[in-house]
Amino acid sequence: MAAEALGRPPFGSVTVFHRAGPVGVTQSLTAAADLARKPLSRDLTNAVTFYRRSLKAETSDEALIDLIISLESMLSIGAQDGRYRISLRAAYLVGESNVDLRKQIYTFVHEMYGFRNKIMHSGETPEIDFLKIVHLRQIVRDTIAKYLQLTQSKEAYVKKLDSNIITGRADQ
Numbered sequence: 001m002a003a004e005a006l007g008r009p010p011f012g013s014v015t016v017f018h019r020a021g022p023v024g025v026t027q028s029l030t031a032a033a034d035l036a037r038k039p040l041s042r043d044l045t046n047a048v049t050f051y052r053r054s055l056k057a058e059t060s061d062e063a064l065i066d067l068i069i070s071l072e073s074m075l076s077i078g079a080q081d082g083r084y085r086i087s088l089r090a091a092y093l094v095g096e097s098n099v100d101l102r103k104q105i106y107t108f109v110h111e112m113y114g115f116r117n118k119i120m121h122s123g124e125t126p127e128i129d130f131l132k133i134v135h136l137r138q139i140v141r142d143t144i145a146k147y148l149q150l151t152q153s154k155e156a157y158v159k160k161l162d163s164n165i166i167t168g169r170a171d172q
Contacts, residue, residue: 043154044147046073051140060128061119067136068116071109074147077158083113089158092165094142105139112136 040048050070057063068086075081075089087110095102112132118124150157163169 041154043073044144046070047140047144047147051137051144054133054137054140060130060133061125063133064112064116064128064136065119067133067140068113070140071143074143074154075158075161077155083110083117085162087113088165089161090139090143092161093146094139108132108135109139 047070050066050073054063054066054070057066071086071090075086087106090109091102091106095105115126115128118126
């Protein structure tokens with residue numbers, strides 16, 4: 001079935017919508033069960049809170065802002081971590097070893113972050129297709145799922161992501 005028929009934006013032969021296999025689901029559920037036994041980190045609490053807010057947003061603008069805040073909560077370790085770094089980290093994290101997928105995710109998140117900047121800094125209200133919000137929500141969900149599996153501090157994890165991006169390593 002075509003991506004358009006499923007209500008998903010097409011991205012050539014690669015689709016950014018991917019599903020976790022049995023191993024990914026098992027890891028996510030195990031991580032969630034482990035998290036239930038201990039307090040959530042502030043970053044994860046913020047990420048989930050803003051993700052949830054995006055589901056109740058009355059406009060695409062509000063949902064976009066909430067989703068970008070969610071990504072920033074998980075992938076930012078400093079004030080200098082803006083559009084480029086967040087987009088790059090999300091692409092690397094969600095796209096894993098698929099280079100074409102990572103490029104598409106990077107371009108998409110970078111574009112959505114740009115829309116967010118227009119709204120926040122210039123007061124513009126760009127028309128944002130609802131399917132793009134759905135797509136960004138999927139990326140945020142995938143990032144949350146990866147974040148649930150963290151065994152180290154956010155700072156250490158983000159620094160490792162950056163190092164892997166620079167060196168081209170595939171492990172996360």
